[in-house]
Amino acid sequence: MAAGVVLGVVLVAVMAARLPQAMPSVERSALQIDSVQRGTMVRVVSAPGTLVPERVRLVSALTAGRVERLPLRPGAAVIAGAELLDLSNADVQLEALEAGRQLTVAEAALVTLETTLATQRLTQQVTLAAAAAAESDARRQASLLTSLGQQQLASANDVAVASERSTEQAARLAAEQGRLRVMDGAMARQIALQKSEVERAKSIAEFQMARVSSMRVTAQEAGVVQTLPLELGQWVVPGQVLATVAQPGRLKAVLRVQENQARDIVAGQPVSIDTRNGIAKGHVLRVDPSVLNGTVIVEVTLDGALPRGARPDLSVDGTIEIERLASVLHVGRPAYGQGESTVGLFKLDPDGAHASRVQTKLGRASATTIEIAHGLNAGDRVILSDMSQWDNVNRVKLK
Secondary structure (H helix, E strand, O other): OHHHHHHHHHHHHHHHHHOOOOOOEEOHHHOOEEEOEEEEEEEEEEEEEEEEEOOEEEEEOOOOEEEEEOOOOOOOEEOOOOEEEEEEOHHHHHHHHHHHHHHHHHHHHHHHHHHHHHHHHHHHHHHHHHHHHHHHHHHHHHHHHHHHHHOOOOOHHHHHHHHHHHHHHHHHHHHHHHHHHHHHHHHHHHHHHHHHHHHHHHHHHHHHHHHHHHOEEEOOOOEEEEEOOOOOOOEEOOOOEEEEEEOOOOEEEEEEEEHHHOOOOOOOOEEEEEOOOOEEEEEEEEEOOOOEOOEEEEEEEEOOOOOOOOOOOOEEEEEEEEEEEEEEEEEEOOOOOOOOOEEEEEEEOOOOOEEEEEEEEEEEEOOOEEEEEEOOOOOOEEEOOOOHHHOOOOEEEEO
């Protein structure tokens, strides 16, 4: 009897295992169903982003200082030369005064040098004139004595003395002329060096005055003040960004594309930017070569007028057209499965009340559609919703 009971239990277990599993039911209204179509498939990539100014001018501090006045706030329209803020720094003003004093000293030294050299030259000219007069007198005396000596009216010694004196005076005249030439050359070099000192001191003074002037910070070009992150009394350092001024009306879109979708994006591709108040057309301007937090930055230049309400930092959605595929099988993109992969999709049976799993080879993917490479035919209806909870069954019933 015990053996019979055990045998009966085993038979019941085997028969239960061989019974077909109950077919699960799925609510039809909760499913997304689409039909496979053959035709042109447009591959697009969708990504969120923001509008940013196309041209932004950073206004940086040239010198350190304390913020004394803030006449404008972000959002104000400015023209070129408009005052943005005032800084103060007593040390900079003292350095400017000292540079001015050094310039005055250098200019005074130049005047003194020119006067001294001019006086020395005049003195040398007087000396040269005296030497020329002495040389002429000695030459006449030598000529006269030479003539008298030929007539036996002057001794040979007197003739020789006069000749030597004439030679000496000629040599002295040549030396004085050479001294004048050397003096003229030295004067030119000395004056040039002193003038260069004056120019250097002038450049330093102008630089220091420019530092003083830079404490009155102005806009370099017309635009709209985007940021002015300062408070009265705040100390700023050289190189610190004081404000940003954007050119009004010139905006571009910066999209953040998922890194696995950015591989086919290149410059020049058409883009549609949805501002929630209209669609703006544009094209890809630049694709960032690096990945940041799993996304790739894509800059889009906008063509034509922007929809009303478009302004910097406005959140937008961009759709980038990658390519157009002619005469291909495609269907709406399922909730699971990536491009160039094989997945099991539930295809509706002809009765429309059941769906069976079909292994499908997917091709190139778009934001909302995907190419069917193998497994389905045109006209087939498939379930796009997530069916991962039915991975252990191959057929479901729709109710």
